[in-house]
Amino acid sequence: MTAHGIAEPGSRALSGWQAMLRVVEGLWIWYRRNWRATAVSNVAQPLLYLAAFGVGFGGLIDASPHAAQATGGVPYLLYLAPALLTVSAVQNATFESTYPIFSAFRSQRTYWGITATPITPAQLVTGQLVGIALRLTVSATAYVLVIAPFGAIRGPGVLAALVFAVLCGMAFSAPLMALAAAWKKGRTPFAAISRFVVLPMVLFSGTFFPVSQLPRAVQALVRISPLWHGTELARGAALGTLRLWPAAGHLAYLTALLAVGVLLSRWRFRVRLTP
Amino acid sequence: MSDSLVQARGLRKWFGALEAVHGIDFDVQAGEVFGFLGPNGAGKSSTMRMIGCVSPRSAGELQVLGMDPDTDGPWIRSRLGVVPQQDNLDLELSVQDNLHVYGRYFGISRAAVRAKAVELLDFVQLTDRAADPVEQLSGGMKRRLTIARSLVNEPELMLLDEPTTGLDPQARHLLWDRLFQLKQQGVTLIITTHYMDEAEQLCDRLVVMDGGLIVAEGSPRELIARYATREVLELRLRPGARNGWDETLKDVADRVEELPDRLLLYASDGEAALAAAHQRGVQPVSSLIRRSTLEDVFLRLTGRSLVD
Amino acid sequence: MRALQELSRALGAPRAGLLMRVLPPALYVGRARMLVLRASRVSRNIWIMILSGVCEPLFFLVAMGQGLGGLVGAVVGPAGQQLSYAAFIAPGLLAASAMNGAVYDTTYSVFFKLKYAKLYDAVLATPLGPMDIALGEIIWALIRGGMYSAGFLMIMLVTGLISSPWAVLALPVALFVTFAFASVGMAATSFMRSWQDFGLVQLAVLPMFLFSDTFVPLSVYSPAAQWLTQASPLYHAVTLLRDLTTGAIGWSMLGHGAYLLVMTAAGILVASGRLKALLLH
Ligand SMILES: Nc1ncnc2c1ncn2[C@@H]1O[C@H](COP(=O)(O)OP(=O)(O)OP(=O)(O)O)[C@@H](O)[C@H]1O
Numbered sequence: 071m072t073a074h075g076i077a078e079p080g081s082r083a084l085s086g087w088q089a090m091l092r093v094v095e096g097l098w099i100w101y102r103r104n105w106r107a108t109a110v111s112n113v114a115q116p117l118l119y120l121a122a123f124g125v126g127f128g129g130l131i132d133a134s135p136h137a138a139q140a141t142g143g144v145p146y147l148l149y150l151a152p153a154l155l156t157v158s159a160v161q162n163a164t165f166e167s168t169y170p171i172f173s174a175f176r177s178q179r180t181y182w183g184i185t186a187t188p189i190t191p192a193q194l195v196t197g198q199l200v201g202i203a204l205r206l207t208v209s210a211t212a213y214v215l216v217i218a219p220f221g222a223i224r225g226p227g228v229l230a231a232l233v234f235a236v237l238c239g240m241a242f243s244a245p246l247m248a249l250a251a252a253w254k255k256g257r258t259p260f261a262a263i264s265r266f267v268v269l270p271m272v273l274f275s276g277t278f279f280p281v282s283q284l285p286r287a288v289q290a291l292v293r294i295s296p297l298w299h300g301t302e303l304a305r306g307a308a309l310g311t312l313r314l315w316p317a318a319g320h321l322a323y324l325t326a327l328l329a330v331g332v333l334l335s336r337w338r339f340r341v342r343l344t345p
Numbered sequence: 346m347s348d349s350l351v352q353a354r355g356l357r358k359w360f361g362a363l364e365a366v367h368g369i370d371f372d373v374q375a376g377e378v379f380g381f382l383g384p385n386g387a388g389k390s391s392t393m394r395m396i397g398c399v400s401p402r403s404a405g406e407l408q409v410l411g412m413d414p415d416t417d418g419p420w421i422r423s424r425l426g427v428v429p430q431q432d433n434l435d436l437e438l439s440v441q442d443n444l445h446v447y448g449r450y451f452g453i454s455r456a457a458v459r460a461k462a463v464e465l466l467d468f469v470q471l472t473d474r475a476a477d478p479v480e481q482l483s484g485g486m487k488r489r490l491t492i493a494r495s496l497v498n499e500p501e502l503m504l505l506d507e508p509t510t511g512l513d514p515q516a517r518h519l520l521w522d523r524l525f526q527l528k529q530q531g532v533t534l535i536i537t538t539h540y541m542d543e544a545e546q547l548c549d550r551l552v553v554m555d556g557g558l559i560v561a562e563g564s565p566r567e568l569i570a571r572y573a574t575r576e577v578l579e580l581r582l583r584p585g586a587r588n589g590w591d592e593t594l595k596d597v598a599d600r601v602e603e604l605p606d607r608l609l610l611y612a613s614d615g616e617a618a619l620a621a622a623h624q625r626g627v628q629p630v631s632s633l634i635r636r637s638t639l640e641d642v643f644l645r646l647t648g649r650s651l652v653d
Numbered sequence: 654m655r656a657l658q659e660l661s662r663a664l665g666a667p668r669a670g671l672l673m674r675v676l677p678p679a680l681y682v683g684r685a686r687m688l689v690l691r692a693s694r695v696s697r698n699i700w701i702m703i704l705s706g707v708c709e710p711l712f713f714l715v716a717m718g719q720g721l722g723g724l725v726g727a728v729v730g731p732a733g734q735q736l737s738y739a740a741f742i743a744p745g746l747l748a749a750s751a752m753n754g755a756v757y758d759t760t761y762s763v764f765f766k767l768k769y770a771k772l773y774d775a776v777l778a779t780p781l782g783p784m785d786i787a788l789g790e791i792i793w794a795l796i797r798g799g800m801y802s803a804g805f806l807m808i809m810l811v812t813g814l815i816s817s818p819w820a821v822l823a824l825p826v827a828l829f830v831t832f833a834f835a836s837v838g839m840a841a842t843s844f845m846r847s848w849q850d851f852g853l854v855q856l857a858v859l860p861m862f863l864f865s866d867t868f869v870p871l872s873v874y875s876p877a878a879q880w881l882t883q884a885s886p887l888y889h890a891v892t893l894l895r896d897l898t899t900g901a902i903g904w905s906m907l908g909h910g911a912y913l914l915v916m917t918a919a920g921i922l923v924a925s926g927r928l929k930a931l932l933l934h
Pocket residue numbers: 360363364365383384385386387388389390391392430934
């Protein structure tokens with residue numbers, strides 16, 4: 071029998087790719103029906119921030135000579151746009167890799183349903199992460215498409231910025247997913263994370279103003295923030311100011327974080343699903 | 346007015362276009378245990394919620410404790426104890442805080458409710474879990490806590506919607522015992538259940554509901570006498586070998602009921618029916634003769650077996 | 654915690670009050686404070702609660718006030734005076750956090766308890782009615798909002814962002830703002846069908862947060878955009894509070910107050926009309 075794509079017994083039932091695609095397909099079916107609920111926070115939020123700070127307020131900043139020096143002479147709208155792209159990727163990634171994962175383990179128990187099929191926990195992790203990356207890409211693309219006609223981007227470099235933004239989101243998503251998979255208590259730490267980790271990260275990682283505006287001690291602290299690395303990459307790519315070695319450093323940091331997160335998630339998923 | 350605690354005449358409930366209760370009449374007397382039986386979706390919980398004054402009736406008359414739920418809801422509810430079909434404990438509070446806060450909703454003084462909580466936790470054997478968050482209780486423990494909670498205001502009338510669903514046999518027997526104690530104390534109980542043994546054990550009187558209507562009413566014994574024979578012969582046949590047998594066996598029993606996995610022959614003498622069936626060439630895989638129960642009444646009245 | 658319970662009792666005990674006479678007992682039995690008791694039990698650690706509530710506007714104040722303020726320099730205050738950017742946004746953040754807290758407490762939080770935790774099903778099986786629940790939740794939102802606002806005002810005082818003694822009125826006004834948004838939030842929740850609808854709540858709150866003269870001075874906008882901004886209820890709350898903390902007292906404040914008063918009344922009216930349908934079915 072080759073029904074449902076299952077090969078003859080003895081051979082491995084599903085290749086990693088097939089398995090992952092099935093998980094992604096399952097997530098996608100859900101997303102297709104429910105995207106409206108998240109569209110506001112995923113796309114409208116960065117757009118509104120850009121409109122508020124980039125447009126009218128931008129004039130105020132551009133008029134100040136001190137500011138032009140700090141932003142490298144770039145109009146504030148152009149300065150802010152790629153940073154908000156990254157911010158929004160990280161914020162969406164935070165949400166997508168906490169509550170839904172937690173509830174798939176706990177209240178809905180969908181993960182047990184999935185791993186009762188030939189799909190393994192590791193494949194489930196990959197599929198779930200790819201699903202999140204897809205959603206981040208969709209939202210980020212929508213954002214770019216909306217802002218492009220308003221002169222908020224400089225050129226094709228924004229495509230690289232988009233990739234960096236998604237990478238940054240995923241570097242934050244993977245470790246959080248491991249946490250969500252490990253969390254068993256009813257009271258979750260996710261609200262505290264978004265309030266005490268994500269919000270300060272968004273405000274102090276050079277999104278709205280260069281990090282040089284901050285005291286030296288805080289500047290050192292900011293270097294831990296994945297969002298800062300992501301913003302440097304995305305802004306550099308969008309404005310065409312990226313230099314090789316700093317970029318390599320930022321990329322290495324984000325990739326390492328992603329890799330650690332993936333390994334941790336696989337471990338937690340395996341422990342939880344195949345005790 | 347009679348001394349009935351609950352009186353319904355032509356009681357109806359609809360949710361939009363769907364009519365959940367189609368006009369029912371019943372009376373619950375003070376001190377009795379009154380049961381609602383019926384298949385899923387029969388309208389039992391809808392009726393219970395109307396009695397509990399949390400669901401306005403759509404038409405008909407309803408009096409609870411001599412008052413009208415539409416206008417006197419708060420006074421009625423202050424004398425009711427409610428165990429809903431689905432536990433709605435406060436998951437953010439500890440076990441004892443659940444009782445405490447709930448008691449305060451009834452306006453019971455803090456000192457009184459503290460003492461009451463101790464007593465009730467003992468009553469449902471949860472004393473050692475008093476400080477735990479409700480989240481950590483097992484399903485059956487949550488059920489017991491819900492029952493304890495419903496007693497916090499020392500109700501005169503209790504509404505128990507499938508109180509023992511999810512309990513292990515020991516906990517069920519414990520609960521039956523507790524309910525019996527309450528009855529002894531003069532508390533009136535209205536109960537819905539899918540367990541026939543529970544209904545037979547507990548209920549003085551019950552009604553069978555189906556499709557929003559009451560299809561029969563009486564004590565368990567009366568209902569069995571009215572709707573079933575004294576004995577039942579159960580024949581388990583080979584799959585596929587069953588077709589047409591109920592025709593052949595028609596005159597062997599008063600009534601033949603065909604279930605997916607077996608035939609039920611209702612007869613006053615089961616042995617005689619079995620002999621007659623053998624004579625007609627029926628060769629069952631197994632056979633069983635037993636007394637009729639409420640389950641048979643249920644089957645007869647609703648065409649469905651109870652636990653579905 | 655005890656003090657909190659005392660306060661809640663004082664606030665939530667209009668037993669023989671006006672409401673008891675106006676509302677039928679099927680709707681209200683005057684025990685709203687019991688829900689406040691419940692809420693205070695749930696959030697046992699009050700200091701952590703205040704801390705987390707104050708942190709959010711504080712992060713904004715530090716980041717935007719210092720970082721962005723360094724770029725912008727001074728802005729023009731309500732009385733035409735030069736104002737540091739931090740002193741400009743602080744009252745805006747005070748108003749915005751009052752709004753955010755009140756909206757959260759009366760929409761997400763209430764909807765969750767209604768649809769998922771089934772908390773109100775249990776409460777309604779007791780003598781309490783729908784209005785007890787609504788009032789209890791609003792009172793709790795007020796208590797929380799009041800504590801956050803007080804905390805944030807203290808920070809403003811210590812950091813020198815308050816330049817007028819009129820600021821003593823900022824706390825009651827912040828409470829009033831909380832009440833206004835809580836009543837509208839409760840009314841909005843009575844229309845909610847599923848989580849999908851909360852996108853709309855965000856869509857209403859976020860633009861208000863960003864465009865109500867909170868971070869961006871009204872003067873940078875075109876006249877049409879200014880006119881639109883002035884329709885936002887948060888704009889009136891921000892303006893009232895900024896007038897108080899900077900001492901720009903004038904008759905226009907009555908207008909802002911009246912706007913919020915009308916909004917509160919409308920919220921209460923809608924909510925009390927619909928709550929019964931929402932909770933009893
Ligand atoms: N809140 C509601 N909104 C819409 N329909 C409802 C609601 N509550 C119940 N119903 C419908 O009313 C009918 C009767 O439901 P009810 O819960 O009273 O049945 P029941 O006899 O208690 O069944 P069960 O044995 O499954 O508990 C069902 O068709 C159900 O779908």
